[in-house]
Amino acid sequence: MTGIDAVELQFSPSAVLALQLILAVVIFGVALELRFGDFARLLREPRLMVIGLCSQLIALPLLTFALVAVADPAPSLALGLMMTAACPGGNMSNVLTHWAGGRTSLSMAMTTLSSLVSPVTTPLTFALLGDLHPATRAAMREVAVPYTELVGTILLALVLPLVLGMTLAQRRPALAERLRRPLKRFGVFVLLLFIVLALAANQGLFRPALVAIFWLVAAHNALALVTGWSLARLLGTGASARRAITFETGIHNTALGLTLIFSYFQGLGGMALVVAWWGVWQLVTGGLLARHWAQRPLQACVDDARGAHAAAVAETAAPPQRDRS
Template sequence: MDSVFFVFLLPVLLAILMMGLGLELRVKDFIRVFNYPKVIFIALFTQLILLTSLAFLICIVLNLPPLLAVGLMLLAASPGGPTANLFSYLYKGDLALNFTLTTLNTFITIFTLPFIVNLSLQFFLSNDEPITMPAMKMVQLFLVILVPVLLGMALRAKFPKLTITISRPMRVFAISCLIAFFVFAVIRERYNLLEYFSSIGVATVIFGFSSLFIGYCLPLLLGIPDRQARACTFEVGIHNTAVAITVAISVLGNNTIAIPAGIYTIIMYTFATLFGIFLSRQRITYQESKQRLSDL
């Protein structure tokens, strides 16, 4: 059942959700995003440099076992994915920015992920054998994101009233899918949760919370509007665990290296939901937000 879910049902569900997100977008949204390269640079710098450095620091400070340390570095090096776009959709982030960042980040990851994982293997395991990215997995990620989004945008352009009609049902469907994904992840790992949390739980909690916090606060402090900062926090704070698990099991051939990504899946849904609810309840202006952060 697990294999059927991950190989067929999950990609189909994500594709449907991505089409719903596409209904919210127009071409001019993407043009607008590229008028503000600063936010793209901040998000990519945070994702590729700050978070991988943070993950390495966590591995050293908590003295993680070598295989789990490699797993956490692999997780940190993984790109954002459809789930990040989905959370941004639910909690009023800049969707066009999210899709732009996901596309750029996924492409860059083809080169950075093997580099980071190779360094991690050499540092923690003294392994000099290089790895390569699973090309088909990256192609699948592009297809699941790009094609349904383009279809949704085309439907919006052709039938503009359709967006108004199905926007709310699609949002409800998205929330239902998130709940279903979370429940499935918990049930799937129910027998191993205590063992996994005892070995890597603290590290993934610190990494998960810090990713969301840094992803939101840093853009605000650097003058990015709140809506774009929300997009950044979900893009930076939600990693594509499917890529991390695939690399760990299929490429590195080690289930232990996949454990941090498995535990992070549960933590990710929990923290991202709570963080999104927190953001939704904020009624302060951007300038007030920036002033509060400066006062901390």
């Protein structure tokens, strides 16, 4: 590998462990807001979950490969886009969906489910995408990704704290409520600080590639948001569900991506920078989109209102039931 592909971030083993622990704290704090019963209610509408997960786990990875084929970036940059597409939904998608007047329960269910299946989907998606492109296939062979260890890291840093947090919230709701905000704020602050310090310590390595990375990430993030919205609209979901699916497809758990990169890809420079900048840029575009939709609350409910109106008309037209008691 040459150029940006050959750059490796200066990252000690203790720093890698610290990043994994920070990710676990963030996930645990978010899980305190969830209840197992929230997902039982969504079983009545499995179609919405299937649409959202297909958008996130199938449509976006395929379009990511198309973007890489057209843009033809350096292999490490391409791997960064592939890693992002392979990561599950990010927790900020729940907040943005709420701000935008979308269906927050659907967003939280999709984030949780995509996280629970990520030990299988993330390595599988990344391996398939990387192997399809000749340049990334060669780069992956050079770094020799240990997929078994990668699955273990996802289980420990993501799935385990998620299940523990939901269990505590279910059994000790008062304690979970006291811990929720402090843990969430602390985890997010420390994670952002960690990323900023890591990039600042290696800033001289990336200056030549910053412009290319900016446009690659901007195009990929826009593609993700448009994919979620378009697929949901094409398949006829309500407006509130469509907003949730848009954010679930366009907001990813880049903290997990960085953890995997620093753990198993020797801090591959271009790859790490793409995923780190994705984590920042998605908050900018997601925040702007949420603000735009928040200013159009009536439009958000048009499709759902039609369904409610149709149900009301059917109920009115039905013959009255006689009281036989």
